[in-house]
Amino acid sequence: MSTKLFELLLQASIYTVTISVVSILIGFAISIIVSAMLLSRQRLFMLLGQVFISFFRGVPLLVQLLLIYNLLPVIGINVPSIVAAVVGLSLCTAAYQAENLRGGFASVPSGLVESAEMVGLTPMQIFRRIKAPIALRLTFPALVNEAILILKASSLVSVVGIVELTRMAQDLAGSTFLPLEIFASAGLIYLAINWIVALAGGLIERSLPGAPR
Numbered sequence: 001m002s003t004k005l006f007e008l009l010l011q012a013s014i015y016t017v018t019i020s021v022v023s024i025l026i027g028f029a030i031s032i033i034v035s036a037m038l039l040s041r042q043r044l045f046m047l048l049g050q051v052f053i054s055f056f057r058g059v060p061l062l063v064q065l066l067l068i069y070n071l072l073p074v075i076g077i078n079v080p081s082i083v084a085a086v087v088g089l090s091l092c093t094a095a096y097q098a099e100n101l102r103g104g105f106a107s108v109p110s111g112l113v114e115s116a117e118m119v120g121l122t123p124m125q126i127f128r129r130i131k132a133p134i135a136l137r138l139t140f141p142a143l144v145n146e147a148i149l150i151l152k153a154s155s156l157v158s159v160v161g162i163v164e165l166t167r168m169a170q171d172l173a174g175s176t177f178l179p180l181e182i183f184a185s186a187g188l189i190y191l192a193i194n195w196i197v198a199l200a201g202g203l204i205e206r207s208l209p210g211a212p213r
Contacts, residue, residue, distance in 0.1 A: 005172055005176065005178075005182065005185075006185055008168060008172060009165060009168055009169060009172070009182070009185055009186055009189060010189065011168075012163060012164055012165045012167070012168035012169075013164075013165045013189050013193065015162060015163065015164040015165070016151065016154050016155075016164045016165040016166075016193070017151075017193060019082065019085055019086060019089065019154050019157060019162070019164065020089070020147070020150050020151045020154045022086055022090075023085075023086050023089035023090045023093060023150060023154075024093055024146075024147050024150055026086065026090040026094075027089070027090040027091070027092070027093035027094040027097055027150075028093075028094075028097055028143075030090065030091070030094035030098070031093075031094045031095075031096075031097035031098035031100075031101055032098075032101065034049050034052055034053065034094060034095070034098035035049075035098045035099075035101035035102045035105060037049030037052075038050065038053075038098065038099075038102045039102060039105055039106070049098070052094075052095060052098075053095045053098060053099055055095075056091055056092050056094070056095035057095050057096065057099075061088070061089075061092050061153055061156055062156050062159060064088050064091070064092055065084070065085065065088040065089075065156060065157060065159055065160055066159060066160070068084050068087055068088045068091075069081070069084040069085075069088070069159075069160040072084060072087075081160045081161040081162055082162055084160050085154075085157035085160050085162050088157070088160075089150060089153070089154060089157065092150075092153075093146060093149075093150045096146050096149075097143060097146055100139045100142040100143060100146065101135060101139055103138075103139065104134070104135030104136065104138040104139035105131060105135045107134075107135070107138050108130065108131050108134045108135060112130055112134075113126060113130065113131070116129075116130055133208070136208065137205075137208045140201070140204070140205045140208065141201075141205065143201075144197065144198065144201030144202075144205070147197055147201070148194050148197055148198065151190070151193060151194055151197065152190065152194070155167075158170075165186055165189060165190065166186065168186075169182050169183055169185075169186035
């Protein structure tokens with residue numbers, strides 16, 4: 001396979017990484033809200049959180065992307081394909097990240113929270129100094145795994161017209177009749193990206209407060 005073809009795959013991988021990173025960050029912000037709803041004592045909020053997670057974990061991502069891509073114009077919202085792709089990936093990963101965070105917050109020892117209340121810390125101080133650091137450390141490996149899954153799942157956004165790595169590989173394989181070389185190269189690029197994510201995740205995890213050295 002020529003250098004030019006490999007460069008085209010690398011250029012397409014920029015879309016893969018960009019869409020994935022933006023979706024993961026937006027999804028994380030949404031997941032904090034959803035996990036708070038799941039842990040809420042208000043039944044309505046808890047129910048809404050459960051409905052959100054049930055839908056986005058129960059419906060295939062491909063169907064979600066097609067629903068969002070076709071639904072937005074119907075309700076008068078015309079956005080580029082890349083926006084629809086980011087919305088779909090963000091909502092999907094938010095459901096999984098919220099479930100991870102819910103488990104992390106639920107695992108915070110109640111004795112620590114009670115001790116903090118006894119010394120006069122406010123609920124926000126308890127959240128910022130105790131609950132959030134412990135929950136993040138407990139759930140960080142799962143969040144890194146979720147990031148890797150989203151990177152691989154981003155190949156599905158080609159259904160809404162995004163020419164990311166997998167779609168570029170398909171186009172090149174069809175035009176050059178070199179499917180084995182093209183897809184093997186695409187696989188190596190995915191492997192390299194996910195290896196970097198796993199390596200960075202391990203380094204960040206070891207730097208978190210309270211993490212084993």
